[in-house]
Amino acid sequence: MSDLITSPQNPRIKALLRLQQKSSERRQQGLTIVEGLRELTVARQAGVAVPTVFICPELAGAAQPPSLVAALDKSTEWVTVSKAVFERVAYREGSDGVLALVRPPHRTLPDLRLPSNPLLLVLEAVEKPGNLGAILRTADAAQATAVIVCDPRTDLYNPNAIRSSIGCIFTVPTVATSRPELLAWCKEHGIRTYAAALTDAALPYTTRDFRGPTALVMGTEADGLTPELRQACDETIIIPMRGAIDSLNVSTATAILTFEAVRQRDEMVGL
Known part of the structure; x- marks a missing residue:
């Protein structure tokens, strides 16, 4: 678990916002954003790679969600953020404090x-x-x-x-x-x-x-x-x-x- 990020100006938060707002950025990096424990668990159970999880303990609880921990592999990085920072990057109301970077499949x-x-x-x-x-x-x-x-x-x-x-x-x-x-x-x-x-x-x-x-x-x-x-x-x-x-x-x-x-x-x- 990383140190707590408390500033919206943190480079990782700025990069997260670019991914959220720009499809060109998502295509270039081969990443997208999934918010919500339910959605993220579904993605992982479908075999989608999850490099990074951002979690707000104040919203999600102090412990990592057991169902998600079980679904993820050990290479996933966990990043903790403050409530103010999470609310800056969240794109839904009533969020449960979990947001992640995932590598979506590319099919033809x-x-x-x-x-x-x-x-x-x-x-x-x-x-x-x-x-x-x-x-x-x-x-x-x-x-x-x-x-x-x-x-x-x-x-x-x-x-x-x-x-x-x-x-x-x-x-x-x-x-x-x-x-x-x-x-x-x-x-x-x-x-x-x-x-x-x-x-x-x-x-x-x-x-x-x-x-x-x-x-x-x-x-x-x-x-x-x-x-x-x-x-x-x-x-x-x-x-x-x-x-x-x-x-x-x-x-x-x-x-x-x-x-x-x-x-x-x-x-x-x-x-």
Whole structure:
């Protein structure tokens, strides 16, 4: 355990803030920040390396959290900080006084190990970390094969995305790729693509068959899918709206479609 850091001007705290605020810094160092005992324990149990843990005894308690100590290896450095310093670097309210540097995995499409009947969630140009995090929670809950992000506008390991996912970014294989690479890869692996889009040709999602290898393809909340990706998909589906609005938040829509696919698959095997 290091000496107590009490100044926000400490070089290690300044470096921590740069990592928190700049995606370029995270990419360059191959690090990101995880705040919270629960999220950090999930990351470690998923096999993610944790070089450094910053802990505030006043918030976390005098003893190191036993569950986290058990999950970490002996090479992890523990750094103690004052409450004032921790509150400077914390990015959530009601923090439990634990924050860490982690080395997130970097995956590509060929790295994904596909089962015989994969269920993939594809997001195009996602830009809100909160939406990404919520979709990762859905993917974890449904045991989707992977989340694939085409041409992302946000860092997949943005600390806010990690927080919103409650650590599910580490339990669900997540890949960033381009539209052409995604389409070629899906075709190569016999994966049928379903574009969720508000068009005259779209069919109600409950009428489609998601029991085979499936990719549910979602666009941004503001713009939807690009015409190029929508037209390249095998089918276009819609969640019928019965009220005054014509669309749902992308994370909500993704959850509805995902669990319809799960329902169909469960029925197929008699669950």
